[in-house]
Amino acid sequence: xxxxxxxxxxxxxxxxxxxxxxxxxxxxxxxxxxxxxxxxxxxxxxxxxxxxxxxxxxxxxxxxxxxxxxxxxxxxxxxxxxxxxxxxxxxxxxxxxxxxxxxxxxxxxxxxxxxxxxxxxxxxxxxxxxxxxxxxxxxxxxxxxxxxxxxxxxxxxxxxxxxxxxxxxxxxxxxxxxxxxxxxxxxxxxxxxxxxxxxxxxxxxxxxxxxxxxxxxxxxxxxxxxxxxxxxxxxxxxxxxxxxxxxxxxxxxxxxxxxxxxxxxxxxxxxxxxxxxxxxxxxxxxxxxxxxxxxxxxxxxxxxxxxxxxxxxxxxxxxxxxxxxxxxxxxxxxxxxxxxxxxxxxxxxxxxxxxxxxxxxxxxxxxx
Numbered sequence: 401x402x403x404x405x406x407x408x409x410x411x412x413x414x415x416x417x418x419x420x421x422x423x424x425x426x427x428x429x430x431x432x433x434x435x436x437x438x439x440x441x442x443x444x445x446x447x448x449x450x451x452x453x454x455x456x457x458x459x460x461x462x463x464x465x466x467x468x469x470x471x472x473x474x475x476x477x478x479x480x481x482x483x484x485x486x487x488x489x490x491x492x493x494x495x496x497x498x499x500x501x502x503x504x505x506x507x508x509x510x511x512x513x514x515x516x517x518x519x520x521x522x523x524x525x526x527x528x529x530x531x532x533x534x535x536x537x538x539x540x541x542x543x544x545x546x547x548x549x550x551x552x553x554x555x556x557x558x559x560x561x562x563x564x565x566x567x568x569x570x571x572x573x574x575x576x577x578x579x580x581x582x583x584x585x586x587x588x589x590x591x592x593x594x595x596x597x598x599x600x601x602x603x604x605x606x607x608x609x610x611x612x613x614x615x616x617x618x619x620x621x622x623x624x625x626x627x628x629x630x631x632x633x634x635x636x637x638x639x640x641x642x643x644x645x646x647x648x649x650x651x652x653x654x655x656x657x658x659x660x661x662x663x664x665x666x667x668x669x670x671x672x673x674x675x676x677x678x679x680x681x682x683x684x685x686x687x688x689x690x691x692x693x694x695x696x697x698x699x700x701x702x703x704x705x706x707x708x709x710x711x712x713x714x715x716x717x718x719x720x721x722x723x724x725x726x727x728x729x730x731x732x733x734x735x736x737x738x739x740x741x742x743x744x745x746x747x748x749x750x751x752x753x754x755x756x757x758x759x760x761x762x763x764x765x766x767x768x
Contacts, residue, residue: 433474438767440466440533448757451748459757465489466763467533469502479510487561501596502561512581513571517588520565520595524586524607525549525623526668527654529562537664537693537728539740539761543710543720544670544687548650550594554685554712555629555648556677560594564605584621585610592627592648600630601645609652617658625650633679648674662695662702671714684714703727704740712748721745726761738763 445461466489473483485503505519522530528541529549541562546552550560568588572581587608591599605627611619625648632643650673656666667690675683691706708722726740742759749755 429474429476433472435470435472436768437468437470438534438765439468440763440765442466442539442764443762444539444760446744446757446759448744448746448759449749449751449754451746451750455751455754471503479508480506481509482506502563511571513573515570516567517570518567520563521568522562523549523564523590523625524568524570524588524609525562525625525650526609526652526670527611527619527621527656527666528668534736534765534767537691537704538706538724538726539738539742539763542668542687542689542706542708543722544668544689544708547710547712548670548672548685548687553594554672554676554678554681555674556631557594557629558597563595564590564592565595565597566590566604580613580616582613583610584613584619590627592629601628603628603645605648611654617660619654619656621654623652623654629674629676631675631677631679633677646675648672650674662698664691664693666691681718682713685710685712686714687711700730701727717747719745719747722759734767736765738765 441463442465443461443463445459447457447459450456450458468488469485471483471485473481475481483503483505484501486499487502489498501520503519503521505517505521507515507517509515526545526549528536528545533541540546541551545562547554549562550557550564551562552559566589568586570584570586572584574582576582585608587606590605590607591597592603592605593600605625607623607625607627609621609623611621613619627648628645629648630643630645632641634641650671652668652670654666654668656664658664667688669686669688671684671686673684676685687710689706689708691704693702693704695702704724704726706722706724708724710720712718712720722742722744724740724742726738728736728738730736738761740761742761743756744759745756747755
């Protein structure tokens with residue numbers, strides 16, 4: 401009897417031990433998931449005059465939370481890459497717009513010369529738009545990118561961080577003797593409404609571009625965009641409200657050179673034809689910027705300067721120009737401090753002789 405009980409006890413213990421050592425093998429694509437994020441906190445001060453009230457100061461200074469993003473990304477198999485990213489903002493006037501999905505896409509990457517991306521992602525327009533908000537180099541994207549690619553777009557489209565929903569093909573080809581590709585192309589079809597929205601008029605935006613890379617670090621490119629946008633407006637004479645689908649045509653000319661010694665030069669001209677939410681502004685706008693980022697200590701300490709012009713009616717009396725200088729210090733790959741001063745000339749300020757003002761921007765950016 402004792403021997404039977406001992407044998408039974410040993411069997412039960414062996415079964416329990418087997419249960420304890422059982423492991424669940426996760427799929428490889430789950431193991432490949434990477435979690436990351438970054439945040440940008442900001443202080444800004446200016447001494448500008450009111451755009452509507454003569455001789456009245458409209459200056460301000462404030463700490464603010466520029467943005468905070470969390471991202472998941474990974475691979476399924478060898479050829480398929482995916483990413484999802486959400487954004488949260490502080491000090492927003494409509495907190496319902498935050499948090500929100502900014503990226504959610506998958507891309508088949510089997511061939512360098514032909515890759516297919518589908519979902520919500522950056523529009524394939526301009527060099528600066530796809531750049532990371534921290535590494536693009538300045539306190540904000542240039543005005544031409546912000547106003548004509550979908551950040552605070554002149555069409556009245558919701559703030560979309562330069563993104564839209566669609567499908568895109570892209571690739572690099574024509575390798576030189578050292579194996580570096582000399583040509584890049586990309587073309588996509590998008591809803592034309594920005595992030596997280598269906599197409600309002602069933603007419604798609606087509607955006608494409610190409611660039612050549614004649615020497616290492618240099619890109620010279622051109623981009624085109626044709627599509628439409630539904631705008632709402634009120635007839636001043638009758639008081640009646642209307643909605644109408646209007647054309648939206650844009651192009652950009654771009655050049656960039658990033659040297660191995662950590663110098664950056666970049667310039668772009670962007671032109672837009674098509675009415676926005678403000679019909680009085682006309683159907684044409686354009687913008688131009690040129691910048692230089694120079695290393696004092698390579699990869700560590702930089703000084704920088706940017707000329708940034710935007711004309712909302714493609715006329716000089718609608719221009720706004722930033723003359724910027726600044727510096728940044730990279731503590732490590734996770735933490736960076738930036739400071740900038742800008743002298744701004746804003747023709748929308750109607751008070752004679754009050755078009756100019758000063759702006760100070762300080763940012764602390766972190767990644768994880």
